[in-house]
Amino acid sequence: MEKTELFVRIPKERIGVLIGQDGRIKREIESRTGTRLLIDSETGEVTIEVAENPLGGLQALEVVKAIGRGFSPERAFRLFEEDQYLDIIEIKDFVGDSEKAMQRMRGRVIGESGKMRRTIEQMTGAYVSVFGKTVSIIGDPEQIRTARTAIQMLLSGSEHSSVYRFLEREKAKKKNVIFPRMGVGRE
Known part of the structure:
Protein backbone atom coordinates (compact mmCIF):
# COMPACT_ATOMS: atom_id res chain seq x y z
CA MET A 1 0.00 0.00 0.00
CA GLU A 2 1.27 3.43 -0.85
CA LYS A 3 2.10 5.97 1.85
CA THR A 4 0.59 9.41 2.05
CA GLU A 5 2.63 12.29 3.43
CA LEU A 6 1.31 15.36 5.20
CA PHE A 7 3.50 18.38 5.86
CA VAL A 8 3.38 21.09 8.49
CA ARG A 9 5.92 23.61 9.75
CA ILE A 10 6.05 24.56 13.41
CA PRO A 11 8.26 27.12 15.20
CA LYS A 12 11.75 25.73 15.88
CA GLU A 13 11.41 26.51 19.60
CA ARG A 14 8.47 24.06 19.77
CA ILE A 15 10.37 21.10 18.24
CA GLY A 16 11.72 20.01 21.65
CA VAL A 17 8.18 19.95 23.06
CA LEU A 18 6.95 17.92 20.07
CA ILE A 19 9.70 15.33 20.50
CA GLY A 20 9.48 15.25 24.31
CA GLN A 21 11.90 13.79 26.81
CA ASP A 22 13.63 10.78 25.22
CA GLY A 23 11.21 11.04 22.26
CA ARG A 24 8.21 10.13 24.44
CA ILE A 25 5.71 12.62 22.93
CA LYS A 26 6.69 11.83 19.32
CA ARG A 27 6.34 8.08 20.00
CA GLU A 28 2.96 8.54 21.67
CA ILE A 29 1.60 10.54 18.69
CA GLU A 30 2.92 7.88 16.30
CA SER A 31 1.45 4.96 18.26
CA ARG A 32 -1.96 6.61 18.79
CA THR A 33 -2.33 7.56 15.11
CA GLY A 34 -0.48 4.79 13.27
CA THR A 35 1.79 7.37 11.61
CA ARG A 36 5.49 8.13 11.49
CA LEU A 37 6.77 11.65 12.23
CA LEU A 38 9.91 12.87 10.48
CA ILE A 39 11.05 16.07 12.18
CA ASP A 40 13.63 18.48 10.74
CA SER A 41 14.81 20.44 13.77
CA GLU A 42 16.72 22.92 11.56
CA THR A 43 13.69 24.15 9.61
CA GLY A 44 10.79 23.14 11.88
CA GLU A 45 9.26 21.05 9.09
CA VAL A 46 7.37 17.94 10.17
CA THR A 47 6.50 15.22 7.66
CA ILE A 48 3.74 12.86 8.75
CA GLU A 49 3.86 9.52 6.96
CA VAL A 50 0.42 7.91 6.89
CA ALA A 51 0.44 4.17 6.22
CA GLU A 52 -3.13 2.88 6.61
CA ASN A 53 -5.47 5.11 8.57
CA PRO A 54 -6.05 8.52 6.90
CA LEU A 55 -7.96 9.72 9.99
CA GLY A 56 -4.87 8.97 12.09
CA GLY A 57 -2.83 11.15 9.75
CA LEU A 58 -5.24 14.05 10.14
CA GLN A 59 -5.28 13.61 13.93
CA ALA A 60 -1.47 13.60 14.02
CA LEU A 61 -1.44 16.76 11.87
CA GLU A 62 -3.83 18.58 14.22
CA VAL A 63 -1.91 17.51 17.35
CA VAL A 64 1.42 18.62 15.82
CA LYS A 65 -0.17 21.96 14.82
CA ALA A 66 -1.57 22.43 18.35
CA ILE A 67 1.82 21.78 19.95
CA GLY A 68 3.33 24.21 17.43
CA ARG A 69 0.76 26.83 18.49
CA GLY A 70 1.85 26.66 22.13
CA PHE A 71 -0.33 23.95 23.69
CA SER A 72 1.31 21.44 26.02
CA PRO A 73 1.28 17.89 24.62
CA GLU A 74 -1.21 16.86 27.33
CA ARG A 75 -3.65 19.56 26.22
CA ALA A 76 -3.02 18.84 22.52
CA PHE A 77 -3.80 15.14 23.10
CA ARG A 78 -7.42 16.20 23.73
CA LEU A 79 -7.61 16.25 19.91
CA PHE A 80 -7.46 12.43 19.96
CA GLU A 81 -10.91 12.43 21.58
CA GLU A 82 -14.02 12.33 19.44
CA ASP A 83 -15.59 15.67 18.43
CA GLN A 84 -12.55 17.77 19.50
Missing part, protein backbone atom coordinates in the same frame (compact mmCIF):
# COMPACT_ATOMS: atom_id res chain seq x y z
CA TYR A 85 -11.10 20.30 17.09
CA LEU A 86 -8.36 22.92 16.77
CA ASP A 87 -9.29 26.47 15.74
CA ILE A 88 -6.65 29.12 15.04
CA ILE A 89 -7.36 32.87 15.03
CA GLU A 90 -4.81 35.16 13.35
CA ILE A 91 -4.32 38.29 15.47
CA LYS A 92 -3.11 40.27 12.42
CA ASP A 93 -6.60 39.92 10.92
CA PHE A 94 -7.69 42.36 13.65
CA VAL A 95 -4.69 44.70 13.96
CA GLY A 96 -2.61 44.39 10.78
CA ASP A 97 1.14 43.78 10.91
CA SER A 98 2.01 46.20 13.73
CA GLU A 99 4.07 44.26 16.29
CA LYS A 100 3.09 46.75 19.03
CA ALA A 101 -0.62 46.31 18.34
CA MET A 102 -0.21 42.52 18.22
CA GLN A 103 1.55 42.52 21.58
CA ARG A 104 -1.24 44.67 23.06
CA MET A 105 -3.90 42.27 21.72
CA ARG A 106 -2.06 39.23 23.07
CA GLY A 107 -2.09 41.00 26.43
CA ARG A 108 -5.84 41.67 26.16
CA VAL A 109 -6.61 38.00 25.50
CA ILE A 110 -4.27 36.77 28.24
CA GLY A 111 -5.38 39.41 30.75
CA GLU A 112 -3.65 40.40 33.96
CA SER A 113 -1.73 37.38 35.32
CA GLY A 114 -3.53 35.18 32.77
CA LYS A 115 -6.96 35.88 34.25
CA MET A 116 -8.86 36.50 30.99
CA ARG A 117 -7.53 33.38 29.25
CA ARG A 118 -8.28 31.31 32.36
CA THR A 119 -11.81 32.73 32.56
CA ILE A 120 -12.50 31.90 28.89
CA GLU A 121 -11.26 28.35 29.52
CA GLN A 122 -13.32 27.90 32.68
CA MET A 123 -16.52 29.38 31.23
CA THR A 124 -16.37 27.50 27.91
CA GLY A 125 -14.53 24.27 28.75
CA ALA A 126 -12.16 24.91 25.81
CA TYR A 127 -8.37 25.21 26.00
CA VAL A 128 -6.87 28.50 24.81
CA SER A 129 -3.26 29.24 23.81
CA VAL A 130 -1.87 32.65 22.89
CA PHE A 131 1.35 32.13 20.94
CA GLY A 132 3.14 34.35 18.45
CA LYS A 133 0.65 35.94 16.06
CA THR A 134 -2.21 33.56 16.86
CA VAL A 135 -4.78 32.60 19.46
CA SER A 136 -5.67 28.90 19.28
CA ILE A 137 -8.60 27.01 20.76
CA ILE A 138 -9.14 23.28 21.37
CA GLY A 139 -12.65 22.07 22.16
CA ASP A 140 -15.91 20.75 20.81
CA PRO A 141 -17.80 22.88 18.24
CA GLU A 142 -19.94 24.67 20.84
CA GLN A 143 -16.96 25.41 23.12
CA ILE A 144 -14.97 26.72 20.16
CA ARG A 145 -17.87 28.90 18.98
CA THR A 146 -18.24 30.56 22.40
CA ALA A 147 -14.49 30.93 23.04
CA ARG A 148 -13.90 32.26 19.49
CA THR A 149 -16.64 34.88 19.91
CA ALA A 150 -15.19 36.01 23.27
CA ILE A 151 -11.67 36.23 21.80
CA GLN A 152 -12.91 38.10 18.71
CA MET A 153 -14.71 40.55 21.00
CA LEU A 154 -11.44 41.21 22.85
CA LEU A 155 -9.46 41.54 19.61
CA SER A 156 -12.10 43.95 18.28
CA GLY A 157 -11.69 46.20 21.33
CA SER A 158 -14.63 45.18 23.54
CA GLU A 159 -14.26 45.87 27.25
CA HIS A 160 -13.25 42.91 29.39
CA SER A 161 -16.47 43.39 31.39
CA SER A 162 -18.56 42.99 28.20
CA VAL A 163 -16.75 39.75 27.42
CA TYR A 164 -17.32 38.48 30.97
CA ARG A 165 -21.06 39.27 30.62
CA PHE A 166 -21.17 37.48 27.25
CA LEU A 167 -19.51 34.40 28.78
CA GLU A 168 -21.93 34.45 31.74
CA ARG A 169 -24.93 34.63 29.37
CA GLU A 170 -23.59 31.74 27.26
CA LYS A 171 -22.95 29.64 30.35
CA ALA A 172 -26.47 30.35 31.64
CA LYS A 173 -27.96 29.43 28.23
CA LYS A 174 -26.05 26.17 28.24
CA LYS A 175 -27.16 25.43 31.81
CA ASN A 176 -30.81 26.07 30.88
CA VAL A 177 -30.55 23.68 27.95
CA ILE A 178 -29.20 20.95 30.21
CA PHE A 179 -31.39 21.70 33.23
CA PRO A 180 -34.49 23.63 32.14
CA ARG A 181 -36.55 24.97 34.99
CA MET A 182 -39.03 22.39 36.13
CA GLY A 183 -41.46 24.65 37.90
CA VAL A 184 -39.22 24.93 40.95
CA GLY A 185 -40.41 27.61 43.36
CA ARG A 186 -43.87 27.92 41.81
CA GLU A 187 -46.95 27.26 43.88
Whole structure:
Protein backbone atom coordinates (compact mmCIF):
# COMPACT_ATOMS: atom_id res chain seq x y z
CA MET A 1 0.00 0.00 0.00
CA GLU A 2 1.27 3.43 -0.85
CA LYS A 3 2.10 5.97 1.85
CA THR A 4 0.59 9.41 2.05
CA GLU A 5 2.63 12.29 3.43
CA LEU A 6 1.31 15.36 5.20
CA PHE A 7 3.50 18.38 5.86
CA VAL A 8 3.38 21.09 8.49
CA ARG A 9 5.92 23.61 9.75
CA ILE A 10 6.05 24.56 13.41
CA PRO A 11 8.26 27.12 15.20
CA LYS A 12 11.75 25.73 15.88
CA GLU A 13 11.41 26.51 19.60
CA ARG A 14 8.47 24.06 19.77
CA ILE A 15 10.37 21.10 18.24
CA GLY A 16 11.72 20.01 21.65
CA VAL A 17 8.18 19.95 23.06
CA LEU A 18 6.95 17.92 20.07
CA ILE A 19 9.70 15.33 20.50
CA GLY A 20 9.48 15.25 24.31
CA GLN A 21 11.90 13.79 26.81
CA ASP A 22 13.63 10.78 25.22
CA GLY A 23 11.21 11.04 22.26
CA ARG A 24 8.21 10.13 24.44
CA ILE A 25 5.71 12.62 22.93
CA LYS A 26 6.69 11.83 19.32
CA ARG A 27 6.34 8.08 20.00
CA GLU A 28 2.96 8.54 21.67
CA ILE A 29 1.60 10.54 18.69
CA GLU A 30 2.92 7.88 16.30
CA SER A 31 1.45 4.96 18.26
CA ARG A 32 -1.96 6.61 18.79
CA THR A 33 -2.33 7.56 15.11
CA GLY A 34 -0.48 4.79 13.27
CA THR A 35 1.79 7.37 11.61
CA ARG A 36 5.49 8.13 11.49
CA LEU A 37 6.77 11.65 12.23
CA LEU A 38 9.91 12.87 10.48
CA ILE A 39 11.05 16.07 12.18
CA ASP A 40 13.63 18.48 10.74
CA SER A 41 14.81 20.44 13.77
CA GLU A 42 16.72 22.92 11.56
CA THR A 43 13.69 24.15 9.61
CA GLY A 44 10.79 23.14 11.88
CA GLU A 45 9.26 21.05 9.09
CA VAL A 46 7.37 17.94 10.17
CA THR A 47 6.50 15.22 7.66
CA ILE A 48 3.74 12.86 8.75
CA GLU A 49 3.86 9.52 6.96
CA VAL A 50 0.42 7.91 6.89
CA ALA A 51 0.44 4.17 6.22
CA GLU A 52 -3.13 2.88 6.61
CA ASN A 53 -5.47 5.11 8.57
CA PRO A 54 -6.05 8.52 6.90
CA LEU A 55 -7.96 9.72 9.99
CA GLY A 56 -4.87 8.97 12.09
CA GLY A 57 -2.83 11.15 9.75
CA LEU A 58 -5.24 14.05 10.14
CA GLN A 59 -5.28 13.61 13.93
CA ALA A 60 -1.47 13.60 14.02
CA LEU A 61 -1.44 16.76 11.87
CA GLU A 62 -3.83 18.58 14.22
CA VAL A 63 -1.91 17.51 17.35
CA VAL A 64 1.42 18.62 15.82
CA LYS A 65 -0.17 21.96 14.82
CA ALA A 66 -1.57 22.43 18.35
CA ILE A 67 1.82 21.78 19.95
CA GLY A 68 3.33 24.21 17.43
CA ARG A 69 0.76 26.83 18.49
CA GLY A 70 1.85 26.66 22.13
CA PHE A 71 -0.33 23.95 23.69
CA SER A 72 1.31 21.44 26.02
CA PRO A 73 1.28 17.89 24.62
CA GLU A 74 -1.21 16.86 27.33
CA ARG A 75 -3.65 19.56 26.22
CA ALA A 76 -3.02 18.84 22.52
CA PHE A 77 -3.80 15.14 23.10
CA ARG A 78 -7.42 16.20 23.73
CA LEU A 79 -7.61 16.25 19.91
CA PHE A 80 -7.46 12.43 19.96
CA GLU A 81 -10.91 12.43 21.58
CA GLU A 82 -14.02 12.33 19.44
CA ASP A 83 -15.59 15.67 18.43
CA GLN A 84 -12.55 17.77 19.50
CA TYR A 85 -11.10 20.30 17.09
CA LEU A 86 -8.36 22.92 16.77
CA ASP A 87 -9.29 26.47 15.74
CA ILE A 88 -6.65 29.12 15.04
CA ILE A 89 -7.36 32.87 15.03
CA GLU A 90 -4.81 35.16 13.35
CA ILE A 91 -4.32 38.29 15.47
CA LYS A 92 -3.11 40.27 12.42
CA ASP A 93 -6.60 39.92 10.92
CA PHE A 94 -7.69 42.36 13.65
CA VAL A 95 -4.69 44.70 13.96
CA GLY A 96 -2.61 44.39 10.78
CA ASP A 97 1.14 43.78 10.91
CA SER A 98 2.01 46.20 13.73
CA GLU A 99 4.07 44.26 16.29
CA LYS A 100 3.09 46.75 19.03
CA ALA A 101 -0.62 46.31 18.34
CA MET A 102 -0.21 42.52 18.22
CA GLN A 103 1.55 42.52 21.58
CA ARG A 104 -1.24 44.67 23.06
CA MET A 105 -3.90 42.27 21.72
CA ARG A 106 -2.06 39.23 23.07
CA GLY A 107 -2.09 41.00 26.43
CA ARG A 108 -5.84 41.67 26.16
CA VAL A 109 -6.61 38.00 25.50
CA ILE A 110 -4.27 36.77 28.24
CA GLY A 111 -5.38 39.41 30.75
CA GLU A 112 -3.65 40.40 33.96
CA SER A 113 -1.73 37.38 35.32
CA GLY A 114 -3.53 35.18 32.77
CA LYS A 115 -6.96 35.88 34.25
CA MET A 116 -8.86 36.50 30.99
CA ARG A 117 -7.53 33.38 29.25
CA ARG A 118 -8.28 31.31 32.36
CA THR A 119 -11.81 32.73 32.56
CA ILE A 120 -12.50 31.90 28.89
CA GLU A 121 -11.26 28.35 29.52
CA GLN A 122 -13.32 27.90 32.68
CA MET A 123 -16.52 29.38 31.23
CA THR A 124 -16.37 27.50 27.91
CA GLY A 125 -14.53 24.27 28.75
CA ALA A 126 -12.16 24.91 25.81
CA TYR A 127 -8.37 25.21 26.00
CA VAL A 128 -6.87 28.50 24.81
CA SER A 129 -3.26 29.24 23.81
CA VAL A 130 -1.87 32.65 22.89
CA PHE A 131 1.35 32.13 20.94
CA GLY A 132 3.14 34.35 18.45
CA LYS A 133 0.65 35.94 16.06
CA THR A 134 -2.21 33.56 16.86
CA VAL A 135 -4.78 32.60 19.46
CA SER A 136 -5.67 28.90 19.28
CA ILE A 137 -8.60 27.01 20.76
CA ILE A 138 -9.14 23.28 21.37
CA GLY A 139 -12.65 22.07 22.16
CA ASP A 140 -15.91 20.75 20.81
CA PRO A 141 -17.80 22.88 18.24
CA GLU A 142 -19.94 24.67 20.84
CA GLN A 143 -16.96 25.41 23.12
CA ILE A 144 -14.97 26.72 20.16
CA ARG A 145 -17.87 28.90 18.98
CA THR A 146 -18.24 30.56 22.40
CA ALA A 147 -14.49 30.93 23.04
CA ARG A 148 -13.90 32.26 19.49
CA THR A 149 -16.64 34.88 19.91
CA ALA A 150 -15.19 36.01 23.27
CA ILE A 151 -11.67 36.23 21.80
CA GLN A 152 -12.91 38.10 18.71
CA MET A 153 -14.71 40.55 21.00
CA LEU A 154 -11.44 41.21 22.85
CA LEU A 155 -9.46 41.54 19.61
CA SER A 156 -12.10 43.95 18.28
CA GLY A 157 -11.69 46.20 21.33
CA SER A 158 -14.63 45.18 23.54
CA GLU A 159 -14.26 45.87 27.25
CA HIS A 160 -13.25 42.91 29.39
CA SER A 161 -16.47 43.39 31.39
CA SER A 162 -18.56 42.99 28.20
CA VAL A 163 -16.75 39.75 27.42
CA TYR A 164 -17.32 38.48 30.97
CA ARG A 165 -21.06 39.27 30.62
CA PHE A 166 -21.17 37.48 27.25
CA LEU A 167 -19.51 34.40 28.78
CA GLU A 168 -21.93 34.45 31.74
CA ARG A 169 -24.93 34.63 29.37
CA GLU A 170 -23.59 31.74 27.26
CA LYS A 171 -22.95 29.64 30.35
CA ALA A 172 -26.47 30.35 31.64
CA LYS A 173 -27.96 29.43 28.23
CA LYS A 174 -26.05 26.17 28.24
CA LYS A 175 -27.16 25.43 31.81
CA ASN A 176 -30.81 26.07 30.88
CA VAL A 177 -30.55 23.68 27.95
CA ILE A 178 -29.20 20.95 30.21
CA PHE A 179 -31.39 21.70 33.23
CA PRO A 180 -34.49 23.63 32.14
CA ARG A 181 -36.55 24.97 34.99
CA MET A 182 -39.03 22.39 36.13
CA GLY A 183 -41.46 24.65 37.90
CA VAL A 184 -39.22 24.93 40.95
CA GLY A 185 -40.41 27.61 43.36
CA ARG A 186 -43.87 27.92 41.81
CA GLU A 187 -46.95 27.26 43.88
